[in-house]
Amino acid sequence: MGMSDASFDAVVTMFEKVSGIRLAPVKKPLVEGRLQRLAVEAGQPSLDRYVEQLMRGESPDELTKVIDKLTTNETYFFREPQHFEYLARWLKEHPPRGPFRVWSAASSSGEEAYSIAMLLADQLGQRPWEVVGTDLSTSVVETARRALYPMERARHTPQAYLKRFCLRGQGEYSGQLLIQRALRERVSFRCANLMQPLPSDLGQFDVIFLRNVLIYFDAPAKARIVSRVIGHLHDHGHLFTGHAESLGNLDLRLRAIQPAIYTHG
Ligand SMILES: C[S@@+](CC[C@H](N)C(=O)[O-])C[C@H]1O[C@@H](n2cnc3c(N)ncnc32)[C@H](O)[C@@H]1O
Structure with missing residues (x-):
């Protein structure tokens, strides 16, 4: 047709x-x-x-x-592992004093948000932490809430995390995994359009993952999105972008710490 x-x-x-x-x-x-x-x-x-x-x-x-x-929703668990390695190191060196909040700002079907949650559960255990995922697309937000995934999406997930945080599907669910309930309870998903004012109750975050979404926008739109998003980043917080998404030529008050890792400038 x-x-x-x-x-x-x-x-x-x-x-x-x-x-x-x-x-x-x-x-x-x-x-x-x-x-x-x-x-x-x-x-x-x-x-x-x-x-x-x-x-x-x-x-x-x-x-x-x-x-x-x-919308293009391609994603998988532990994509671009450098960010997860950095976050694990940073948490070891700077144990948070209060609640630790992370935002997956274009979360697609949720694999990124649950990967972050596995790492936080491992590093912070029962201390207060939460992950918020948002996306433009309602159908991926629903998929994220279901937390049921084809096993092959998890091929980059550390074995120890798979054992600890995922349930292997049986019978009609064979070949799939379900994120364990205790982890699901720390992760929430909602719709939000990065091109429009963000929900007023979103709050502030210690880390924001804004990965593999900026590639779809031209420079002025990219700048508007990033400045809107970093309005929700704590003073010493970190912004992670996709490694293919440079912010170098945008006039933003950000300082690069490593490739695709920024903090307020
Ligand atoms: C390729 S996925 C990236 C998923 C994940 N962050 C990752 O790196 O694997 C891009 C996501 O951006 C979302 N998206 C596109 N435009 C958006 C907008 N204006 N506001 C919020 N999300 C948007 C799409 O729906 C899609 O789920």
């Missing part, structure tokens, strides 16, 4: 308005592929008719489905 250039442009404009991400013209086949099933499920005979219906704005639920389909 193909889509006219006009329909594609309408989708691009709508998606940019909601998410801040501008889809390049080369993404047209990908957009067609991702929206095809939604069009069929909505009973529309063509993608153009589906987009036409979408643009009438009569169904916010349909719009949410489209946003979910167009």
